[in-house]
Amino acid sequence: MKKLFSLFLFCSLLLVACNDDSETSGSNDKGEITVWAHPYTDNQEKEGEMWKELIASYEETSGVKVNFEQIPWANRDQKILTALAANNGPDVFYAIPDQMPQYAEAGMLVDLSPYLEDNDMDDFVESSLIPTKWKGKMYGVPILQSVETFMYNVDVVKAIGEDPSKLPTTWEEFEKWAAKAKEKGYYASSFQGGGSMNGTLYPYLWQAGGEILTEDNKVLINNENGVEAFEFINKIYNNGYIPKDSITALDHDALWDSGKLLSIQGAGKSVSRMLEKETFDFVIAPPLKNKKQATYGTTGMFVVPVNSDNKDAAAEFIKVITNAENQRKFNRETQFIPTRESAKDIYDDQKYLAQLASYTQFTQSGVIHPEGRNIMPLIQAELQTMLEGKKTPKEAADAAAKAIEEKLK
Incomplete structure (x- = not known):
């Protein structure tokens, strides 16, 4: 039933797209646009003030009124698809890398490339632009990134006889530290086998020089590089370097907090959590490398649906909201990393976030398909x-690989 419902929505949207004037000029300017975004922090009062400021920076120069609506993360796909199919959806909405290709492939999104010729795209981190593109067209402009990498407990590092200023950078170095940690009664790291592949298999697979699935449906997960990643994870589990419950675990925060882990995979929110708890000193390592240095990091972007009544104004809103100054305001409040290099200076006085921001060049945002x-x-x-x-x-x-191929059929 869900598949039939989705098919109905997609077909409805394609019909709208075929009858829609998708040119960058001549759109029906009603003098207003509707924008949908999600909650990004726990402090909704401060976040609301941030949005008022960001929206004002657009309204004052454009003369276009913005109707802003915050929608919950839960059931977001259904809400967006249903609204767009009924032709009463937003002119701009927030999307993540596993949503954008679905919408783009179904003909639901406007190619923003023609609008961005004067937008100084060279200022954007290259890795942040990759998940905004599908089949040669750019459907979103990114506003935030994150970086997941290993964070080490300084006390445990010293307990195994190592130097916190010389952290592992390769699989081989990590394995040596992992063996020492086990000898001293610690686990080497966390592994959330019950969570997203973005935080478990994928980073190791990318580090091995592999890929999961290409844009043209070529399945590569079981090539030599892919198998090497499976082997590495299997080895660190069988050697006892990661906890026994790693098969289904959703987090290992309790083990980390109690000082039982040498390291944990974390991002910006992990830093904030550690600074609040003040349990022990920690240091952040660069993403690991085998054949390639890589890690997972999400990218958040704004997109324009094809049935927007005011595409020009919608595209201009996205350009304004993702300019350097507004990215500073947005990411300072949400504690994500700006996608413009020039806006990363907001973390110059915060050593941990500045360090994470310096690693965005190594991030991949999952399987863009x-x-x-x-x-x-x-x-x-x-x-x-x-x-x-x-x-x-x-x-x-x-x-x-076989399961993926069957799914693609």
Whole structure:
């Protein structure tokens, strides 16, 4: 039933798109646009003031009124699709990398490339632009990034006889530290096997020089590089370097807080949490490297649906909201990383966030493909089966590839 509902919505939107004037000029300017975004912090009062300031910076220069609505993260896809199919959706909405390709492939989004010729795109971090593109067209402009990498407990680093100023940078170095940690009664790191693949398999697979799925539907997860990533994870689990519950765990915060972990995979929110708790000193390491230095980091962008009544004004709003000054305001409040290099100076006086901001060049935002979200549980099931000892790394990688191919059919 869900598939039929989705198909109905997509077909409705395609009909709207075919009858819509998608040129960058001649749109029906009603003097107002509707913008949808999500809550990004726990302090909604301060976040509301931030949005008033950001919107005012656009309204004052454009003369266009902005109707802003905050929508919850839960059921966001259904709300957006239903509204757009009924032709009463927003002119601008926030999207993440596993949404954008689905919408773009269905013909739901405006190609923003023609609007951005004067937008100093060279100022954007290159890695932030990759998840905004699908089949040669740019459908979104990014406003935020994050970086996930290892954070080390300084006390544990010293306890295993290592130097906190010389953290592991390669798989080989990490394994040496992991073996020492185990000898001293610590786990080397966290592994949330019950969570997103973005925080478990994918970073290791990218570091091995691999890919999961290409834009033209080529499945690569079980090539030599992909199998190497499965093997590495299998080894650190079987050696006891990560907790026994790593197969299904959703977090290892309790182990980290109690000083049982040498390291944990974290991002900007992890830094804020640690600074609030003041439990112990920690240091941040650069993303690991095997054949390639890489890690996961999300990207958030604003997009324009094809049935917007005011595409010119909508595109201009996105340009204004993602300019350097507004990115400073937005990311200072939300504690994400600006996607413009020139706006990263907001963290010059915050050593941890400044360090994370310097690693955005190494981030990848998951599998940029319309099926990116849907193939994740298929891969996760095979990874978990491997960790349970029921399949070899090669068998698990091959089974994951077969499941992806079946899904694509």
